Amino acid sequence: xxxxxxxxxxxxxxxxxxxxxxxxxxxxxxxxxxxxxxxxxxxxxxxxxxxxxxxxxxxxxxxxxxxxxxxxxxxxxxxxxxxxxxxxxxxxxxxxxxxxxxxxxxxxxxxxxxxxxxxxxxxxxxxxxxxxxxxxxxxxxxxxxxxxxxxxxxxxxxxxxxxxxxxxxxxxxxxxxxxxxxxxxxxxxxxxxxxxxxxxxxxxxxxxxxxxxxxxxxxxxxxxxxxxxxxxxxxxxxxxxxxxxxxxxxxxxxxxxxxxxxxxxxxxxxxxxxxxxxxxxxxxxxxxxxxxxxxxxxxxxxxxxxxxxxxxxxxxxxxxxxxxxxxxxxxxxxxxxxxxxxxxxxxxxxxxxxxxxxxxxxxxxxxxxxxxxxxxxxxxxxxxxxxxxxxxxxxxxxxxxxxxxxx
Amino acid sequence: xxxxxxxxxxxxxxxxxxxxxxxxxxxxxxxxxxxxxxxxxxxxxxxxxxxxxxxxxxxxxxxxxxxxxxxxxxxxxxxxxxxxxxxxxxxxxxxxxxxxxxxxxxxxxxxxxxxxxxxxxxxxxxxxxxxxxxxxxxxxxxxxxxxxxxxxxxxxxxxxxxxxxxxxxxxxxxxxxxxxxxxxxxxxxxxxxxxxxxxxxxxxxxxxxxxxxxxxxxxxxxxxxxxxxxxxxxxxxxxxxxxxxxxxxxxxxxxxxxxxxxxxxxxxxxxxxxxxxxxxxxxxxxxxxxxxxxxxxxxxxxxxxxxxxxxxxxxxxxxxxxxxxxxxxxxxxxxxxxxxxxxxxxxxxxxxxxxxxxxxxxxxxxxxxxxxxxxxxxxxxxxxxxxxxxxxxxxxxxxxxxxxxxx
Numbered sequence: 001x002x003x004x005x006x007x008x009x010x011x012x013x014x015x016x017x018x019x020x021x022x023x024x025x026x027x028x029x030x031x032x033x034x035x036x037x038x039x040x041x042x043x044x045x046x047x048x049x050x051x052x053x054x055x056x057x058x059x060x061x062x063x064x065x066x067x068x069x070x071x072x073x074x075x076x077x078x079x080x081x082x083x084x085x086x087x088x089x090x091x092x093x094x095x096x097x098x099x100x101x102x103x104x105x106x107x108x109x110x111x112x113x114x115x116x117x118x119x120x121x122x123x124x125x126x127x128x129x130x131x132x133x134x135x136x137x138x139x140x141x142x143x144x145x146x147x148x149x150x151x152x153x154x155x156x157x158x159x160x161x162x163x164x165x166x167x168x169x170x171x172x173x174x175x176x177x178x179x180x181x182x183x184x185x186x187x188x189x190x191x192x193x194x195x196x197x198x199x200x201x202x203x204x205x206x207x208x209x210x211x212x213x214x215x216x217x218x219x220x221x222x223x224x225x226x227x228x229x230x231x232x233x234x235x236x237x238x239x240x241x242x243x244x245x246x247x248x249x250x251x252x253x254x255x256x257x258x259x260x261x262x263x264x265x266x267x268x269x270x271x272x273x274x275x276x277x278x279x280x281x282x283x284x285x286x287x288x289x290x291x292x293x294x295x296x297x298x299x300x301x302x303x304x305x306x307x308x309x310x311x312x313x314x315x316x317x318x319x320x321x322x323x324x325x326x327x328x329x330x331x332x333x334x335x336x337x338x339x340x341x342x343x344x345x346x347x348x349x350x351x352x353x354x355x356x357x358x359x360x361x362x363x364x365x366x367x368x369x370x371x372x373x374x375x376x377x378x379x380x381x382x383x384x385x386x387x388x389x390x391x392x393x394x395x396x397x398x399x400x401x402x403x404x405x406x407x
Numbered sequence: 408x409x410x411x412x413x414x415x416x417x418x419x420x421x422x423x424x425x426x427x428x429x430x431x432x433x434x435x436x437x438x439x440x441x442x443x444x445x446x447x448x449x450x451x452x453x454x455x456x457x458x459x460x461x462x463x464x465x466x467x468x469x470x471x472x473x474x475x476x477x478x479x480x481x482x483x484x485x486x487x488x489x490x491x492x493x494x495x496x497x498x499x500x501x502x503x504x505x506x507x508x509x510x511x512x513x514x515x516x517x518x519x520x521x522x523x524x525x526x527x528x529x530x531x532x533x534x535x536x537x538x539x540x541x542x543x544x545x546x547x548x549x550x551x552x553x554x555x556x557x558x559x560x561x562x563x564x565x566x567x568x569x570x571x572x573x574x575x576x577x578x579x580x581x582x583x584x585x586x587x588x589x590x591x592x593x594x595x596x597x598x599x600x601x602x603x604x605x606x607x608x609x610x611x612x613x614x615x616x617x618x619x620x621x622x623x624x625x626x627x628x629x630x631x632x633x634x635x636x637x638x639x640x641x642x643x644x645x646x647x648x649x650x651x652x653x654x655x656x657x658x659x660x661x662x663x664x665x666x667x668x669x670x671x672x673x674x675x676x677x678x679x680x681x682x683x684x685x686x687x688x689x690x691x692x693x694x695x696x697x698x699x700x701x702x703x704x705x706x707x708x709x710x711x712x713x714x715x716x717x718x719x720x721x722x723x724x725x726x727x728x729x730x731x732x733x734x735x736x737x738x739x740x741x742x743x744x745x746x747x748x749x750x751x752x753x754x755x756x757x758x759x760x761x762x763x764x765x766x767x768x769x770x771x772x773x774x775x776x777x778x779x780x781x782x783x784x785x786x787x788x789x790x791x792x793x794x795x796x797x798x799x800x801x802x803x804x805x806x807x808x809x810x811x812x813x814x
Contacts, residue, residue, distance in 0.1 A: 136593075136597050139597055139601060140597065140600065140601055146594050146597065146598065176590060176593065176594055176597070177590050179586070179587065179590070179593045180586065180587065180588065180589050180590030180591065180592060180593040180594070181587065181588070181590060182587050183583060183584050183586070183587030183588060184587065185587060186543075186583065186586045186587040186593075187553050187583055187587070190543050190546055190547065190553065190583070190621055191546075191553065193547065193619060193620050193621025193624070194546060194547055194619050194621050195619070196619060196620050197616070197617050197618060197619050197620065198605065198614075198615075198616045198617070198618055198619075198620060198623055199616045199617055201620055202616065207605075208605070209604070209605045209606045209609070210604050210605070210606055211604060211605055212600060212601050212602070212603060212604050212605075213600050213603050213604065213605060213608055213623050213624045213626070213627065214597055214600025214601050214624065214627070216605055216620050216623050216624060217600070217620045217621065217623060217624035219620070220620065220621070
């Protein structure tokens with residue numbers, strides 16, 4: 001077995017679209033101001049587009065309008081979502097799994113995106129969610145002590161809870177704590193580690209001979225929560241299908257898991273993939289917590305937010321007011337407009353902003369003000385909610401336990 | 408870092424003495440009827456001989472005669488044993504760690520050897536011991552299901568307890584259960600996995616690109632018990648030095664760990680290495696549970712034992728009685744004599760047997776009878792003790808808990 005587990009590609013999948021875009025779990029870089037070419041990424045990764053038919057079916061099955069993150073193509077790609085909808089239509093259970101690598105004490109605006117969709121999916125489908133904090137990964141990849149990464153995991157968990165997840169349907173866990181609390185999780189790690197060779201992780205993740213052995217076996221840790229038996233308290237040992245909403249750079253882990261799952265008697269996990277949340281400076285890179293200037297943290301004050309957007313948000317407008325009025329702005333590269341597609345829920349208002357900015361009727365400063373006015377209350381509400389999450393509440397969410405479902 | 412962690416050797420350490428002996432954790436083969444050349448192995452591994460000076464110091468420090476397994480050079484090599492004796496002389500604590508890979512429901516005679524010495528060390532030094540059952544390893548290396556390997560671990564634990572370990576000083580654990588019961592163990596695994604590259608495990612263990620990732624990271628699991636903080640119930644988070652008695656084929660794991668330990672703030676583990684327990688057919692290979700004809704199981708009846716020795720034990724004698732009386736036998740290759748060095752405690756009697764067999768006064772049949780008469784009561788006593796080990800007793804030994812020491 002020397003071929004790639006997922007799609008038969010033999011070379012390392014440092015995905016390069018036109019030798020320009022790089023997309024893997026550690027790097028997202030595009031040469032285009034418009035960002036990564038997602039159509040090409042779908043072809044290269046072998047996933048399916050979230051097309052109108054799927055969105056219509058979503059609405060038919062749930063009886064609710066589809067979330068704007070799906071409506072607008074921010075979640076744009078999937079694997080086996082129809083199977084999950086079949087499952088739901090047949091009255092059978094599934095569960096959600098998503099995660100976060102805790103690399104800083106404060107999460108940023110982009111980190112919210114998968115959690116916002118997950119919260120909506122939890123409400124609409126009434127399903128449990130497991131949320132993995134890969135503090136072990138952060139230690140292995142970065143110069144961070146275990147204690148420090150573990151502390152950040154708990155800080156990040158507060159931000160995640162503040163998105164509004166139902167305590168009765170949500171289990172959040174740190175790898176450094178949970179693996180050592182759950183023999184079934186470790187057993188699933190071993191089952192997965194037995195099915196994947198060094199050649200395969202080399203092909204999928206680009207690992208090399210000088211990588212530490214912790215990195216090489218880590219993909220099994222991120223894959224294990226896609227098996228319901230990794231959570232005996234929740235699923236009582238039953239095999240329940242899993243749906244994983246995540247940014248598309250995390251897909252390699254789950255392509256690997258989709259290859260392994262049937263070999264160890266499980267259904268392949270389904271996926272919903274999001275685009276990346278662009279950096280303030282432009283869509284060539286995604287927002288990153290390690291560069292404060294490109295990043296709006298969930299802890300930023302209204303003043304910091306305003307300053308960052310006004311100073312750093314890449315503009316699609318023209319250099320002078322006169323020129324802008326005449327030629328109009330370019331929404332495809334304008335970061336303020338891009339952010340509004342993530343956070344402004346009203347479609348009509350968004351459409352009008354696009355029209356006015358493109359025509360030149362709306363100036364860059366005005367567009368930035370709309371973004372500031374949209375995001376400020378989101379940040380403030382988040383901060384208020386987060387402030388109420390005591391250590392006791394945090395502990396409840398992070399305690400392995402039965403949730404509000406009888407499996 | 409492409410060099411071997413332990414001793415700067417760059418090529419894979421499939422140790423070949425004179426290109427003839429192969430010694431690694433999975434293979435022990437010699438081309439000589441006398442078995443592996445241990446003097447050459449000491450040079451190649453870079454360990455130290457257990458010389459008379461060390462044995463004298465053992466006796467001086469403990470006030471007791473040294474165990475015959477040490478006296479007769481069955482434990483023949485060590486690393487840092489003087490540091491452990493210094494520690495003991497200074498009234499400071501240390502602990503023992505040994506282990507077993509549970510590959511069959513019944514252990515064989517050779518498996519007893521490290522445990523017999525450990526039990527003696529436990530008594531003489533009054534120290535705790537942790538005993539690892541690597542059921543995860545057996546799943547990764549062989550076509551064995553987790554549940555099956557785990558069951559064998561518990562069966563083997565009964566054989567180990569029957570050697571006579573003090574409940575108050577002994578913790579036995581299965582990896583498949585304990586890793587998922589102890590966050591600190593998993594954290595130490597990650598700490599170790601962060602210090603060792605694929606190149607290094609390739610150099611030390613000969614792993615290749617087509618090996619599964621579980622094998623590649625497994626050395627960290629076998630190394631973790633050498634850190635006292637992996638057992639918070641016993642050592643309360645304190646850093647206590649570790650002494651590992653084991654067969655010398657397991658040394659690669661601990662050479663690796665001796666390189667890692669100082670980098671993560673621990674003392675290097677000390678080691679006592681034993682020779683291999685030869686197969687019935689001769690010292691070219693060690694006794695292996697996977698070949699019933701070469702093996703005396705701890706479950707064998709007196710009749711089975713007698714038949715196996717009479718039929719299969721390689722003889723150093725001559726083909727006819729006349730020739731034997733005239734030319735004498737060769738104790739260096741005679742398996743019955745070799746086994747007596749492991750199990751017959753009386754030095755004078757052993758010396759006389761050697762003299763008589765070498766001179767031809769003692770015939771092969773007579774020598775075999777002495778061996779049968781020596782091993783039969785050992786097996787019977789073992790079986791009687793093992794029969795008394797109920798599941799409740801087993802559970803006590805295998806429950807993470809405080810032992811009879813205040814750290």
